[in-house]
Amino acid sequence: MKLKNYILVCIALILSINGFAQQGKQKRADTLFNKFSFVKAAKVYRELIQNNYNRDYATRQLADCYALLRDPRNASRYYKSVVKQDNVPVEYYYKYAQSLRGMKKYDDSRQWLQTFKDSGGVINSNDFSKDLNFITSVFNSKQQYFLDKVRFNSKYSDFGAFEKDGQVYFASARDEGVAVKRVYGWNEQPFLDIYVAQAGTRRNVNHTAKLKGDVNSIYHDGPVVITKDGQTMYFSRNNYKDQVEEKDSKGLTNMKIFRAKLRDSLWTDVEDLSINSADFSTQHPALNNDDTKLYFASDRPGGYGGSDIYVVDINADGTLGEPENVGPVINTDQADGFPFINNEGTLFFSSGGHVGLGLLDIFATIKGEDDQADEVVDVINLGVPINSNKDDFSFSMNPNGITGYFASNRVGGRGDDDIYAYHRKPVLHVEGVVSDAINSKPIPNSVIQLINSKGEKVAYMTTDKNGFYQINIDRNQDYKIIASQKKYIDDYRTFTSKHLQTELTSITANLLLNPVPDVIKLAELNTIYFDFNKHNIRPDAALELDKIVDLMLNVYPEMVIRIESHTDSRGLLSYNDKLSIDRANSTYEYLISKGVKPERITEHQGFGERRLTNGCEDGQNCEEKDHQLNRRTQFIVIKME
Template sequence: MNIKKYLLVCIVIMISSAMFSQQGKQKRADTLFNKFSFVKAAEVYRELIENRYNVDYATRKLADCYALLRDPRNAARYYKKVVTQEKVPIEYYYSYAQALRGNKDYKESEIWLQRFKDSGGVVNANDFSKDANFITSIFNAKQQYFLDRVRFNSKFSDFGAFEFKGKVYFTSARDEGLAVKRLYGWNEQPFLDVYVTEVGSKKNVDHTAKIKGDVNSIYHDGPVTITKDGRTMYFSRNNYKDQIEVKDKKGLTNMKIYRATLRDSIWTDIEDLSINGDEFSTQHAALNIDDTKLYFASDRPGGFGGSDIWVVNIYPDGSLQDLHNVGNVVNTEGAEGFPFINNEGTLFFSSDGHVGLGLLDIFGTIKGENDEIVDVINLGIPVNSNKDDFSFTMNPNGITGYFASNRPGGRGDDDIYAYHRVPTLHVEGVVTDAINTKPIPNSIITLFDDKDNQIAYMETDENGFYQINIDRNKDYKIVASQKKYIDDYRKFTSKNIQTELTTIHANLLLNPVPNVIKLAELNTIYFDFNKFNIRKDAALELDKIVDLMQNQYPEMVIRIESHTDSRGKLSYNDKLSIDRANSTYAYLISKGIDPARITAHEGFGERRLTNGCEDGAKCEEEEHQLNRRTQFIVVKME
């Protein structure tokens, strides 16, 4: 081989080696991404970009990494490059809009949202203004949950805290202080039992705090939930009979949900439920607000993969019927468990199948207009971490509760964390026409802080509705604008309001611009052919105007303009229209309207037709009728 061929072969080998190296990096980055290891994936995607390998793809994935890491600043930085790529999927327009909104760049965000729509993209029905999922989504959501100290954790596994009537029931493997300990072979910890302590107690919780009765066994027991009357407990337990574990076909011991009854302060009369089976697990019981539905986790046949959330109706006689899966909005091919229903009927659960911060994350659900679950949201930091976060519960006040996590910094294995919640606060309202009380769609809503800095900008929907997230403990001014109306504004404050309050209402009323806007179309009155007398239907409309001027807008001033159709001579129609204006004027005066509040009552004959029914045109009587009318022009509102 001569030297040229040798060098050429070496170059080819070097290029091939480098190419294979970059391909391997991309595969590794994709694997990390698919495992939700977004920090490490981002590092490798950045290396691919630096090495100029498949740059467009790597940039898209890097932007997605930052989005999923709740970093809208860097996400927007890379999405800005992505949206300039040729044939980029239009979903990236939406992702860019979200990132911009996370940076409070509302105007630019709306531009890219509109581009997404114009390209055929479908956005949730109410866009960003009422999209609950987006409001509490991964971008720059205001922190709602704040952690509080829990004094009853141990060095073992503690989870499933459930507060009921001043006491906290929880599950723990802390079975210390006993001469003989039984250890669970999986993790060499004692088996789980159910404990109870007073809320806020500073006393050490040891084996003496186990609940009294027959709930705790020689195997795993817990977590629990209790009916509102305090008489019935549902709890998880290993499947066993006659003190011996029952194995399935794979040699595994599954979980079941049992029911216990409180008698003389002791939990007894343990009952195996009809929803259980030996070949699958049924666990993590949760009750809805009126104790008519039992939610639970199970890997029974008919699910979507792993374990799913299921629900069954509880009948007055205690029987369980109408078992069904809650659906694929909640359930995935991964594992879902630890359901909980708060007093508002919201389902919370843990999952490793939805995109999250780590392993198991805690999610809440969003309901549609028909009370069906339409989406899920990640509760975010600090509830979720890069470890397992689960067994979320919320107290009836909707503000405090508990969850468990094996994150670093705890006392033991799984630890219980208490939280207090400061719910997202928003201002919302409807923009209405002051004349006809109809909602005004596409009104411009601008929110200012106490220094008149603009902090939000949006349009009302088709119902005149708007909704904007705001901070607590601040003063605001909100302004509604529409080109055919006079601006209206309201000043309001979010200072010193109850934590439970989530909504401040600020409706806005827009008056028509003077000398330009006609009253609503329903207030136009019509006349019979060649007549100027006030018909019964016209009298009804005139009475509405009288009420408007006397009772709603005592300062309003109008003028009257009357018209004819095109039939007849021009001069005759001029006189006929003046007669119509005069009869309209006379009717209003007879009802008590001050003549000074009607600046003019004029006739315009056939000079201002509303359609194409000029002389000689073939028009139906209904079309001519539209021209035989009197209209009212607002000169002054107040």
């Protein structure tokens, strides 16, 4: 009995020691997780799962580790187990959906998003589940971007490529050739530095290509942007001063944007900017076309969630104004960052909150028309191959508008994040205005048909209120464009998109429609106007009458018209009747004096104030411009040929 009791006590003691050991291991894993050392934390959580210690918790934490390491394959593997747990927090349904999205399992992702919603979760208004056709439309849209090889990627993280004067500046975690390597705990890679390579180089880039000067530090540095004159650089860097990292109240070292000057071929005079703080991150600098505005990403208080994109004015003396959030059309409650402004003023950025193909996708902004021409009204996903089911970010475009760079951790790269080059074939379109051949007025609601060289109809649309149309077309093709309107004779143009420069984005094909014969009344013959209480032909009216003379003598030699003249409501009815007849006579006499035969004008009548075009009747308080509309002569086509 004593031996048995001894054995039981030993077993209990071993179990107790093992329990304490596992408890300590979990504490260590949580400490690593809270310090953002996700690679090391994941290793310990896997050991806890193998030892079946607090398995549900460890599995959730391990899945989160992989999600934060941007590894959707392993994240989805463990989230799949997590969502089967009893009383699992509902946000894990959303996390599982996002990881499936990163695996291109879009249907499964939507199902788990619905589960998240049904369980009380709130789905972002920008969430891709709102547009069930999004994936299809992106993959089937016409490809504009084509990938080119970049030969200087490393096995570590490379991103943020920015080309200036034939040199490519980029951030990289490569630290090859250095005896002592400093490692970033989050992903167990060396800290980022800024490197410079010749654009188009076919050689690898080692530590000797690090940017010269004072920009690179012992912590994270990059990416960068450089002013048009090449003398000022803005760059991201860890909050670092006097060889020491400065931390916030949570013990985290945030990012800041610094500014440096080029002195004797070295980047120096590094300056901390007023928009920075130790309490939040400020990073990913970008400049507008004239270097008067600085765009950046920040998780500062007051945003929409995650990180947002902001803009701040750069004053003439180099000081900065107050940052402004660029607003909810661009920013979401997820991560939004890596802004870039091209020469046309379009903002490109990366987001995890807008409708996308993967984790982070690259988007471009769309501005409005007319009174909204300076406002961003929507964003558009750049589609494949720029975007993938993984992270796609740090987009830049060279001044030519055709080439540029972005970064991605998609499958098939050399390392973690890789830099990709692209060349762009802009969408080509044919556009034009459909107008009346008589008076050049635009014709709205005209039917436009685009016909290819095989005689097949490839597009169909109607013109807008200004007679305008625009249709995307393929390059290296022959086309015919046809315009139709029920009151007019069809017109067509042939054109080609062959042998065009890549930069060309538009072909103009205007069309003129002639009215069909024997139309009873046409508004195509422009109305002419008279001064108050006058019947003489004004200079502007003479110009319009000359157009009618040309039309009748040179275009439609058989056309017959009738003249109708009117007054406004002011004055006696009998007086206005006489005044309108005087106006009709003046018009008739002008046309006859220019060579129009009298028999081609069947009547020239006056109707006084009996046919007002608006509500400016006797006793109504109307402005002069409204009365003017009633003092007129109109032309009615009786016969065309």
